[in-house]
Amino acid sequence: MKAPDFTLTAGPTPASARTLNALGSQLVYHLDPTFIETFRRTTEKAQAFFRTTNDMLLLQGEGILGLEGAARSLTRPGMHVLNLVQGIYGKGMGQWLESYGCVLHEIEVAYDSAVDPDDVDAYLTAHPEIELVTIVHSETPSGTLSDCSRLGPIARRHGALTLVDALSSIGGSPFEADAWELDVCISGGQKCLGGPVGITMASVSPAAWERILSNENAPRYSYLSLIDWKVAWLENGTFPFTPSVTDVMGLEAALDAMLEEGIENSIARHAHAAAVTRAGVRAMGLELWPVSDEISGNPITAVRVPDGIVHTELSAHIRERYGVMLSTGSSAGNIIHIAHMGPTATGLYPIVGLTALGSGLRDLGVDVDLGAGVEAAMAVLSAGPVGAR
Amino acid sequence: MKAPDFTLTAGPTPASARTLNALGSQLVYHLDPTFIETFRRTTEKAQAFFRTTNDMLLLQGEGILGLEGAARSLTRPGMHVLNLVQGIYGKGMGQWLESYGCVLHEIEVAYDSAVDPDDVDAYLTAHPEIELVTIVHSETPSGTLSDCSRLGPIARRHGALTLVDALSSIGGSPFEADAWELDVCISGGQKCLGGPVGITMASVSPAAWERILSNENAPRYSYLSLIDWKVAWLENGTFPFTPSVTDVMGLEAALDAMLEEGIENSIARHAHAAAVTRAGVRAMGLELWPVSDEISGNPITAVRVPDGIVHTELSAHIRERYGVMLSTGSSAGNIIHIAHMGPTATGLYPIVGLTALGSGLRDLGVDVDLGAGVEAAMAVLSAGPVGAR
Amino acid sequence: MKAPDFTLTAGPTPASARTLNALGSQLVYHLDPTFIETFRRTTEKAQAFFRTTNDMLLLQGEGILGLEGAARSLTRPGMHVLNLVQGIYGKGMGQWLESYGCVLHEIEVAYDSAVDPDDVDAYLTAHPEIELVTIVHSETPSGTLSDCSRLGPIARRHGALTLVDALSSIGGSPFEADAWELDVCISGGQKCLGGPVGITMASVSPAAWERILSNENAPRYSYLSLIDWKVAWLENGTFPFTPSVTDVMGLEAALDAMLEEGIENSIARHAHAAAVTRAGVRAMGLELWPVSDEISGNPITAVRVPDGIVHTELSAHIRERYGVMLSTGSSAGNIIHIAHMGPTATGLYPIVGLTALGSGLRDLGVDVDLGAGVEAAMAVLSAGPVGAR
């Protein structure tokens, strides 16, 4: 099969030429003074991206490495943890926490919904023994957000730390690590940054460090260790092992582009692409997956796949027939995405996604008003900010 | 500081244009059918590189991830393990094994020497309770090899599995995973392949899988898990999490170049560059670190730094003054490398290394016969195979 | 202004990653043996692209260099030349011919039409003194073709040589230099090949060489000279001056992709994209520029801009508002293009072009049925060959 003409997935997304050039840059030795400077600059730019002054670690693997490393570092057997579940990533965190021996508390809602912060407040009031709240800010497969702007302050007021999976939100939906009083936040390169997969950013608050450093169960001398990076990099300016030179250079370029654009502008760009896409989806006669736009993240439009059609088969058909790669809801539900994440959250890319999705559904026998979809989407697009250009 | 003119380090090494182009390729979604094909092809090419028909895993992080994942997967508290130590990576493996609760047996020699396989044979005869032998094939900081061609069969004869760190040897020094009867072998992209750092290749024999799958202590649902990759990739053709698209594409390109050149030709190229370099080092009046050429790996010439000079200061001076990055022996000893690893194991790159090292030492007050060094090196080079071109 | 999201112009077109990698390859010395081999291979691949066994020259500049060099090489003052005019490039050739002192004969038709080969046959019968027929195979600004499959044999039967501008047709519309008995054909990299601008391919038949070599007016020792390249390259394997290393490497990569796809497949791909686009244009209520589909080239859909709107203003508006670059008919008429040329002649790119054009016209007050346009285009696309993928 040919390479796809268009990749409109919920990450990895296409990268800009600038990021690709950085990824294809000549490798340098990791202790070369220029690379150490690159690493330092990248760390600082990641802080700006998270809007935090907390310590920032660049972990050398996909986002799941950061989530596992942080979860293991923050927990110990017998510890009470409140895990918020509104999708499969939240569900998986609970399974991890149980396997680490934590006493698991969960607030779970349907995967097209969002946990109500008031319920969390009430739960924490009822359970003062809870020391940690684990949150997925953006449930990628279902395209929903949780309200971290309230969850962070609630947890802190109750004396609990927070661990936040913000892989697919930062840069596309509003996110404020410090203003929202979040302790450990994890994000990755391959989502709204349009960058490399193999690197994870993790911010750690002083309170979180205090917990981690005093935790005998926190990984040490391990690929999973946050402490190793604190000792090596933060305290001594060197590395616990060879970092992925390529991914660091790619991440810096992607962060540069983000910060030069301005995070607010990037969020607005994602929001506009979402509005265009969602108008089109509705006008085609399809249904969005999240119960409301308020809980929908900007970078992903999650669409309910009509009964009788399996999301992965739909996606495979569209890829083969139209050269467009769309991602799906995985086990979260019968969902297909039109993502507008990173470099494709602009211009006519949503039209490509709408046309591919509408035509693919039609090929499988669904009655879709493609023309109306394009018309509705273009009406929103044409009314939008010219400044997007 | 400017980027280095030359990187002659023991990894990361410079990459070829072909590999850099692959690293800078447009990102695709990891479930795109073309990427799944790329992943499968890369896996098969890695098998050819290891000379094995065993299962091959592409783990998504630096080599140390593979070593930790394998060590944790193969061991359990109370298990007897023989760890061979001839350098700092061997030493570190022993510390890991102890922390995992293993009963640690060690044969340790000076870091400029190699463990004698006969001693291993004798030790295993005396200790039939040993279930695993952990070996570093190439001790990168000290530039020495262990004789895995004998160690593998000895261990197997005694019913022990082997775990082999072959990060910096495959492709530069002879290595035969199957012919040498090695069970779990780990290598990386950033050494003789001249490829990306962020990916590790791990071969696993059927006997090793049997041990791992029956081991309750083996990591599961973890970034460290080999089992997760077996279940997801080997058995179901999918991924336990998003693999690093960039690194996989870069690794395939580097493997392609290696296999097209021919592994034997690549080894001969590295051996010739080593001979050129070592003739030059000796003629300059300097001393090689390993006690003999027989135990020296082809990709790295480890040079004893004269007394009174600190290896890292020497390296920093050369980098600043001559634009050449040389790596050092780290805590293994007062060692500096001229590496001829990957794309720089050819032509006049050794002359650059010799000139930089000789001039750097001179600047720090050491009497070095630079002219004689270049003459001796060129004598070997000129007498060598024209076919290198 | 940001870089365009989409470039759907009649050349330069976007290049594939493979071609871009070649353009970004490290420069080598032009007399390096590897470059001489590259140049030789590229020449042979260009012959396959033209479907010719005639000599092939790679001239070091944009297509106009080849046209001027060939026109000057083939003509002398007082020579009778028949120039076929169905667009502005044909018109310009006539002005050149006059300035070179030729006796100019012209058959001119409206720029939305094509010269009738029967008229040429009759003219040549009436004017046996004509020694050369100059033809534009593809009039890029107006998107029309002339019928070289008949014009070539007609001219040869009358003993006249042919000079053919095939810049924007080869690879997208059928073209056969030898089967059609064409003497001097000129094409470029930046059209259906999706390659570099700075290089021109020129095929020269034995009969044309005979004319050129005996022509005292043919440029010699000049950037315009074909003879210099014959003497230097064809006869001596060297260059009259330094060729553009970058452009040659880029052209080879673009030719490789074309020949691996198969020229027939490439033509079919362009034809299908044209059918999709033209169905959409008509259903939107717009009018195609050429009087019939039969004389329309596959790579460009030329659309008549509605009265009251100026093509360049429309194009500028679309570029600014929607991030899509469309080219225009220049002085050939009030024409805007949706090009599907080179790498964009596939999949949903035509939908992008249709949506951009329709919305842009609407913004300027034209009543366009965008939804109907997309529906009609997708109907053709969905009915088309799956093999396009």
Next chain:
Amino acid sequence: MKAPDFTLTAGPTPASARTLNALGSQLVYHLDPTFIETFRRTTEKAQAFFRTTNDMLLLQGEGILGLEGAARSLTRPGMHVLNLVQGIYGKGMGQWLESYGCVLHEIEVAYDSAVDPDDVDAYLTAHPEIELVTIVHSETPSGTLSDCSRLGPIARRHGALTLVDALSSIGGSPFEADAWELDVCISGGQKCLGGPVGITMASVSPAAWERILSNENAPRYSYLSLIDWKVAWLENGTFPFTPSVTDVMGLEAALDAMLEEGIENSIARHAHAAAVTRAGVRAMGLELWPVSDEISGNPITAVRVPDGIVHTELSAHIRERYGVMLSTGSSAGNIIHIAHMGPTATGLYPIVGLTALGSGLRDLGVDVDLGAGVEAAMAVLSAGPVGAR
């Protein structure tokens, strides 16, 4: 044959990663507003590079296009021109001038020497009918400079215009288009800029324009025309034909690097590399080609090939045996170059060149003291400015 390990030629030279990234950038339409901005910026940067406020043209071909276009634009049959000849490029200019019908006056010296400006002054005094002086600032094959700092003012004082070939000098040797009162100056991308071959910069003074515009023989509507570019670009901000998008983007990147480094710093870097190389050549027992260092350009060390050895055979041997590409003196003499031009005019690259040359000569039977050569070169290098890093 493999690609060269090192290219140390007098152009094309290796390009920096930054320039290669620009050359490999996605093609855009030449009338895209971003490209028009790129073209304008590049023009201004070329002015800074020439140190001129005169008009700057970016001609779309190799340097010879600029020289021919300028020579044809400035001359007419019967016009008296003084051509200064100290090498083969000067000689070739004379042949052109004669073929254009000029009355040719020449001052010619041996090709290892430089024309004495006083002789030019005297000649112009004796021949007030001379309207143009044609000068090669840097005779690439023989590595010599002419003294344009004096020739320019002399010519102007005598009322003659100057046409200067500065292809291989600007950026490496001092050059001042305005301060030296030079009228038309030509340079290219592939020399000290380490950039693309396919583009030429030409500065034109008001007096030169006056001559050109009033010259009926100046090319118009031609690839050779300067006037076409003046009318299209300078007066109307558009192009006479499609410019080579790739080459323009590559040239801008190369100019950016030059201007950010600072032209003075670049010249100092080239001068230092020349001093290193020449010390090495002499200490090896070889002879430099130019009669004095004063007339030697910084970017090229031209070495006299010992009797009995043919320069091209020597170069071919070194390329094959050592992977180093060196250029030769062509028909200017039995000369081989170690060039230190562009990105390789730094650090240990001269050592690579010296070792390759010395070893190659030795292989062919010449007694060369390679060790002494490297020692002498490193003595100069180590004593040099640290700031080179």
